[in-house]
Amino acid sequence: MITLEIDGRTVQARPGQTILEAARAAGIRIPTLCYLEGLSPRGSCRLCLVEVANWNGKLVPACATPAEEGMRVVTGSQRLKELRRMVLELLFAERNHICSICVSNGHCELQDLACELGMDAVRFPYRFPGLSLDASHEKFVYDPNRCVLCGRCVRACSEVEGAMTWGFAGRGVNTLVEPDLGGPWGESETCTGCGKCVQACPVGALAERGVATAEQEKRPQVLAEVTERRPRV
Amino acid sequence: MRRLEVLLCSGTACLSSGAQEVKKALLSSLAAHGLAEEVRIVETGCMGPCELGPVMLIYPEGTFYIKVRPQDAEEIVVEHFLKGRPVARLLWREGAPSPQELPFFSRQRKVVLSNCGVIDPERIEEYIAAGGYEALGRALTEMSPEEVIEEIKRSGLRGRGGAGFPTGTKWELVRKAPGGEKYVICNADEGDPGAFMDRAILEGDPHAVLEGMAIAAYAVGAKSGYIYVRAEYPLAIRRLEEAISQARKLGLLGEDILETGFSFNVELRMGAGAFVCGEETALIASIEGRRGEPRPRPPYPAQSGLWGKPTLINNVETFANVRHIIQNGADWFSAIGTETSKGTKVFALAGQVRNTGLVEVPMGITLRELIFDVGGGVPEGRKFKAVQIGGPSGGCLPEGLLDVPVDYESLRGHGAIMGSGGVIVLDDSACMVNVAKFFLEFTAEESCGKCTPCRVGTQTMLSILNRITSGEGTEEDLQRLEELAQLVKSASLCGLGQTAPNPVLSTLRYFRDEYLAHIREGACPAGVCPALIHYRIDPELCRGCDACRRACPTGAISGTPGSPPYRIDQSLCIRCGACQAACPFGAIERLPGRKG
Ligand SMILES: Cc1cc2nc3c(=O)[nH]c(=O)nc-3n(C[C@H](O)[C@H](O)[C@H](O)COP(=O)(O)O)c2cc1C
Numbered sequence: 001m002i003t004l005e006i007d008g009r010t011v012q013a014r015p016g017q018t019i020l021e022a023a024r025a026a027g028i029r030i031p032t033l034c035y036l037e038g039l040s041p042r043g044s045c046r047l048c049l050v051e052v053a054n055w056n057g058k059l060v061p062a063c064a065t066p067a068e069e070g071m072r073v074v075t076g077s078q079r080l081k082e083l084r085r086m087v088l089e090l091l092f093a094e095r096n097h098i099c100s101i102c103v104s105n106g107h108c109e110l111q112d113l114a115c116e117l118g119m120d121a122v123r124f125p126y127r128f129p130g131l132s133l134d135a136s137h138e139k140f141v142y143d144p145n146r147c148v149l150c151g152r153c154v155r156a157c158s159e160v161e162g163a164m165t166w167g168f169a170g171r172g173v174n175t176l177v178e179p180d181l182g183g184p185w186g187e188s189e190t191c192t193g194c195g196k197c198v199q200a201c202p203v204g205a206l207a208e209r210g211v212a213t214a215e216q217e218k219r220p221q222v223l224a225e226v227t228e229r230r231p232r233v
Numbered sequence: 234m235r236r237l238e239v240l241l242c243s244g245t246a247c248l249s250s251g252a253q254e255v256k257k258a259l260l261s262s263l264a265a266h267g268l269a270e271e272v273r274i275v276e277t278g279c280m281g282p283c284e285l286g287p288v289m290l291i292y293p294e295g296t297f298y299i300k301v302r303p304q305d306a307e308e309i310v311v312e313h314f315l316k317g318r319p320v321a322r323l324l325w326r327e328g329a330p331s332p333q334e335l336p337f338f339s340r341q342r343k344v345v346l347s348n349c350g351v352i353d354p355e356r357i358e359e360y361i362a363a364g365g366y367e368a369l370g371r372a373l374t375e376m377s378p379e380e381v382i383e384e385i386k387r388s389g390l391r392g393r394g395g396a397g398f399p400t401g402t403k404w405e406l407v408r409k410a411p412g413g414e415k416y417v418i419c420n421a422d423e424g425d426p427g428a429f430m431d432r433a434i435l436e437g438d439p440h441a442v443l444e445g446m447a448i449a450a451y452a453v454g455a456k457s458g459y460i461y462v463r464a465e466y467p468l469a470i471r472r473l474e475e476a477i478s479q480a481r482k483l484g485l486l487g488e489d490i491l492e493t494g495f496s497f498n499v500e501l502r503m504g505a506g507a508f509v510c511g512e513e514t515a516l517i518a519s520i521e522g523r524r525g526e527p528r529p530r531p532p533y534p535a536q537s538g539l540w541g542k543p544t545l546i547n548n549v550e551t552f553a554n555v556r557h558i559i560q561n562g563a564d565w566f567s568a569i570g571t572e573t574s575k576g577t578k579v580f581a582l583a584g585q586v587r588n589t590g591l592v593e594v595p596m597g598i599t600l601r602e603l604i605f606d607v608g609g610g611v612p613e614g615r616k617f618k619a620v621q622i623g624g625p626s627g628g629c630l631p632e633g634l635l636d637v638p639v640d641y642e643s644l645r646g647h648g649a650i651m652g653s654g655g656v657i658v659l660d661d662s663a664c665m666v667n668v669a670k671f672f673l674e675f676t677a678e679e680s681c682g683k684c685t686p687c688r689v690g691t692q693t694m695l696s697i698l699n700r701i702t703s704g705e706g707t708e709e710d711l712q713r714l715e716e717l718a719q720l721v722k723s724a725s726l727c728g729l730g731q732t733a734p735n736p737v738l739s740t741l742r743y744f745r746d747e748y749l750a751h752i753r754e755g756a757c758p759a760g761v762c763p764a765l766i767h768y769r770i771d772p773e774l775c776r777g778c779d780a781c782r783r784a785c786p787t788g789a790i791s792g793t794p795g796s797p798p799y800r801i802d803q804s805l806c807i808r809c810g811a812c813q814a815a816c817p818f819g820a821i822e823r824l825p826g827r828k829g
């Protein structure tokens with residue numbers, strides 16, 4: 001067992017466990033967005049950043065950093081709070097997150113994080129990229145304007161379903177999640193229609209067809225439920 | 234009988250300015266005068282002063298010719314080789330026939346470039362004659378892997394790929410990492426625009442890199458290695474392939490090297506060209522055939538790298554230093570440089586400086602010496618303003634910091650970085666806000682898009698900078714810009730995002746007045762940002778020739794031929810500068826500020 005300190009508390013972790021897993025087991029909450037239990041960690045949204053006091057205050061993503069013996073982790077300093085708020089502001093400014101007209105209103109991880117972290121105003125210019133909606137699939141709808149590029153759909157599709165329909169295209173601010181290297185989704189030859197991507201998506205970017213504003217509820221925990229039943233390799 | 238040797242630079246720059254044609258012309262003139270046996274032409278790697286190419290050095294006396302054209306060949310052969318009179322008009326500086334007398338060369342200290350421009354990189358015999366592969370022999374036969382690592386550690390060598398991580402320590406981490414199979418990777422991606430140090434080494438002395446890799450492989454316990462090289466470097470790739478096959482033939486690479494039982498194989502991998510693929514974890518992903526995207530570290534490649542195995546990844550220049558350290562000893566190496574930064578560093582000098590090109594200088598040389606002695610200073614009539622050092626993520630340092638020594642800590646402490654060694658000298662015609670924007674445009678464009686701060690943060694910073702340069706910025710914008718810069722620097726996943734704000738942060742630190750002038754006075758002091766300048770016709774100088782009126786694309790200029798002065802209607806002017814270029818009397822001036 002590894003012994004480390006999180007927010008002044010002594011915590012145990014198994015070798016290979018991440019800081020996030022150790023914290024959760026000890027009942028310490030760290031905000032996350034791109035992380036989803038059951039999928040490999042990506043460490044990209046940066047909301048779970050924590051400070052490691054004995055690494056010169058280095059910032060590391062809790063979801064993707066293995067716990068190490070003697071680590072002293074700080075999860076909620078003022079600096080971290082401001083930093084997370086700003087990251088959220090950037091996510092809101094990047095695309096088109098208008099909650100009142102969104103299918104996920106009230107059941108959205110991005111919205112919940114904004115409330116939790118006290119992000120009540122975006123001080124940066126909105127980008128409103130005006131991307132086109134993909135409603136070609138018989139069961140689901142993809143609105144890239146609401147996508148936060150967490151990649152949970154990509155990992156759910158490749159790691160759990162094994163279909164590899166979703167992938168990243170483009171780079172920088174023009175990065176997009178796309179089915180079969182560039183849709184339309186409805187014509188995908190690899191999509192099995194399983195819907196795991198929709199359940200994994202933390203926001204309203206992937207939704208079931210026909211749901212109205214605020215009606216889309218999801219069960220992202222299904223990914224962990226499926227993977228837990230699998231033999232470990 | 235060999236009498237003379239012509240070292241003809243065959244680096245990429247000289248090849249594109251016609252070195253091959255010069256060679257052909259020389260060969261035919263030599264043959265025509267019966268000198269083919271007496272004069273040998275050696276095609277070498279980059280000699281440094283790339284803008285002056287094709288360049289050649291003639292031994293034994295050391296005459297240095299620049300801008301040689303094929304039609305000069307006959308004169309060189311007749312006047313110089315036959316009559317012994319160097320062709321004065323081709324000398325770099327009149328009366329300075331020997332490169333040793335030029336500060337461009339004399340202030341340099343060539344270690345990794347010692348063979349570049351001296352030997353024929355396509356002939357392993359020349360490399361061996363210059364002491365090549367002795368270090369590998371010594372390491373394999375006289376030293377244990379631990380002793381090799383100890384020697385590298387004692388030398389103080391640090392990674393030349395940018396971050397400056399202690400090389401010996403990295404080797405030790407890989408050596409000690411549990412796991413049977415290990416890899417060595419040479420990072421030859423060199424994605425910084427304007428950087429060509431690694432290319433020069435690969436083209437001019439490819440065996441030095443292979444030898445460094447082989448010694449490293451022995452030290453860390455690896456049997457195979459990869460060189461990840463930019464596909465845009467065809468000459469480097471060809472010479473590397475040639476070098477690998479020659480070394481294999483002589484038993485210096487491959488199985489049972491020098492009959493010591495140690496085996497090491499090297500393969501090339503071509504990089505697709507994205508800047509971020511030079512980042513070590515993205516590079517590894519790319520070799521594995523995945524999207525070239527960085528991942529969080531730890532685990533570091535030393536723990537879990539290529540195919541999940543412990544992997545040593547070093548830069549081209551780092552590897553090229555290794556043989557010199559093993560051959561001459563750690564003490565010799567650590568005597569060059571400063572307390573924390575040992576050895577030399579290759580820089581690419583560019584911008585408003587007389588001698589542009591590739592230079593190798595001892596660490597600790599001051600910026601002033603680098604720019605004014607080696608670089609020859611800014612051209613006549615211009616004034617030094619700043620130096621941007623470290624590539625696109627480097628910082629801009631002002632005149633007041635010219636005496637800062639060039640080493641990892643000093644540069645970082647002042648908001649710049651060593652980076653890969655790009656040095657761009659800026660004169661008083663540069664607008665520092667615009668300079669910051671220029672570099673940020675590059676990094677924002679090259680952001681891989683994986684992590685939020687870099688992907689959205691750099692773009693948002695860019696939109697704020699655009700507001701400022703177009704005269705719409707506020708002081709609140711400046712504060713947001715600073716906050717964002719700090720966020721991107723501290724919260725980004727990889728080095729690209731972590732360093733991208735440097736040009737902005739350093740210009741805010743040293744040239745804040747210029748930002749404020751854009752915001753408060755609506756003026757671009759350097760007269761660069763089109764929205765914040767205006768043109769004025771000097772009534773004293775205007776002769777009423779009508780040239781400006783005819784050049785103006787928007788009809789903003791009015792006047793009658795022969796009755797000066799002409800006038801500019803500022804509301805129609807788009808500040809394109811066509812009138813200024815057209816005026817034969819220099820009567821039109823460009824002034825900071827929106828309106829006259
Ligand atoms: C965006 C980015 C681009 C990089 N490009 C290069 C490169 O072109 N060549 C290189 O050697 N290192 C590059 N690096 C640094 C590598 O990640 C790595 O640190 C280096 O290859 C290690 O070698 P060294 O210890 O010998 O410097 C880059 C890093 C970043 C973040």
Ligand code: SF4
Nearest residue numbers: 681683684687727730
């Ligand atoms: S810092 Fe930039 S380049 Fe690096 S992972 Fe994040 S988005 Fe990609």
Ligand code: FES
Nearest residue numbers: 034043045046063
């Ligand atoms: S949850 Fe860890 S980086 Fe996104």
